[in-house]
Amino acid sequence: MTSQERKPARVNPTDPTPVYLQIANDLRAAIEEGALPHGAQLPSLRAMERDYGTAGGTVRRALDQLTAEGLIYSRQGQGVFVRRPRRVLRDGSRRHVRAARPVGIGPMEAEAAAQGFVRSQEGITVAPESAAGDVADRLAVPLGTPLLRRDMVLTLDGEPAALASSWFVAGLVEGSPITQPVTVPGGVHGELMRLFGDLGDAREELLARMPTPAESTALRLPPGTPVVELLRTIPAADGRVLEVTRFLFDGARYRFAYTVPMS
Numbered sequence: 550m551t552s553q554e555r556k557p558a559r560v561n562p563t564d565p566t567p568v569y570l571q572i573a574n575d576l577r578a579a580i581e582e583g584a585l586p587h588g589a590q591l592p593s594l595r596a597m598e599r600d601y602g603t604a605g606g607t608v609r610r611a612l613d614q615l616t617a618e619g620l621i622y623s624r625q626g627q628g629v630f631v632r633r634p635r636r637v638l639r640d641g642s643r644r645h646v647r648a649a650r651p652v653g654i655g656p657m658e659a660e661a662a663a664q665g666f667v668r669s670q671e672g673i674t675v676a677p678e679s680a681a682g683d684v685a686d687r688l689a690v691p692l693g694t695p696l697l698r699r700d701m702v703l704t705l706d707g708e709p710a711a712l713a714s715s716w717f718v719a720g721l722v723e724g725s726p727i728t729q730p731v732t733v734p735g736g737v738h739g740e741l742m743r744l745f746g747d748l749g750d751a752r753e754e755l756l757a758r759m760p761t762p763a764e765s766t767a768l769r770l771p772p773g774t775p776v777v778e779l780l781r782t783i784p785a786a787d788g789r790v791l792e793v794t795r796f797l798f799d800g801a802r803y804r805f806a807y808t809v810p811m812s
Contacts, residue, residue, distance in 0.1 A: 557600045572601050572611035580620055580633050591621065591629040619801055622771030632771050634802055637666050637705060641753055642808035656736060657703070666705050673701045673730045677719065684716050687782050687793045695719040697728060699737075702767065703796075709768050710802045715794040721745075738783065741791050748791070749784035755805065760797070768799050775800040 558575040560568050579585040592600065597608045612629060615621045623629050640660065661668035680694040688696070697719045703711040715737070717727060725740055726733045733740050742748060760768070760776045768776070779796040 557597070560601050560603060568601075568603055569607045569610040569614065572597075572603070572608060573614040576611065576615060577618070577620060580615075580631055585631050585633075587631055587633040587635070589631045590627075591631070593628070616771075617773045619771065619774040622773075632774070632801060636802055636804045637661055637664055637668075637710075638804045638806055639798075640806045642806065656738070661705065667707070669704050669707075670732050671702045671704055671709075673699065673732065675699050675728060675730045678716070680716075684793055687780070688716065688718060688790050690718060697722055699727065699730075705802060710799050712764070712767055712797040713794060715792055717792055721791065737792070741783070741785075745785045745789075745791060747786045749786050749788065751781055751783045754780045757800065764797060768797070770799060777803065777805070 777798040783792040
């Protein structure tokens with residue numbers, strides 16, 4: 550069913566719910582049920598005025614509500630479109646278990662492939678940096694310690710879906726593939742295990758927020774789309790922190806799952 554074929558729900562004048570929210574609720578339900586799929590173009594403003602029997606300002610207010618929720622976005626001169634992409638599940642409990650993925654394949658690539666996505670790393674840059682602020686605290690090193698920073702864009706099916714920045718103590722990874730602006734064969738963590746043996750348990754912290762303008766541009770986010778920031782620390786078996794990574798995920802492209810011990 551296309552957006553042109555779909556019959557909108559009638560506005561109920563006796564309902565205490567404001568009319569713009571009735572319209573927003575109707576469109577949201579159609580998006581969630583798949584009647585308005587990802588990428589579908591909504592009818593024109595004039596058509597929605599006619600179909601809902603209300604003024605254009607009311608319809609625009611409903612569209613503003615759905616834009617703020619990240620469900621629709623506007624293209625200048627083209628119209629309003631649905632943004633409801635399929636989400637990849639990021640399982641924080643199992644994704645780094647080496648026995649759960651093919652040899653030589655990184656955890657993110659394996660996880661995405663198992664769900665029918667093609668994931669890749671693009672725009673990899675590597676640069677020296679001095680330890681400061683939160684990164685120095687998480688690495689447990691003095692301020693000014695020489696670090697190595699790796700930045701990249703993570704894509705799903707060719708579209709930017711996340712940004713990642715990782716920090717390492719420079720002296721610990723010197724001479725390894727981690728210092729090169731390329732994808733590390735088998736993943737960075739495989740290389741860390743080669744260098745330092747078994748790794749300790751990683752710690753991840755999540756927070757949701759709205760993106761900065763630069764982040765929106767880098768991830769090509771429509772207005773109203775939130776991001777999920779994830780901070781991860783990975784230690785060696787002896788407790789030394791080997792890596793700190795800050796991910797910035799497109800909030801519309803990911804689901805997060807964790808197994809929580811109950812005893």
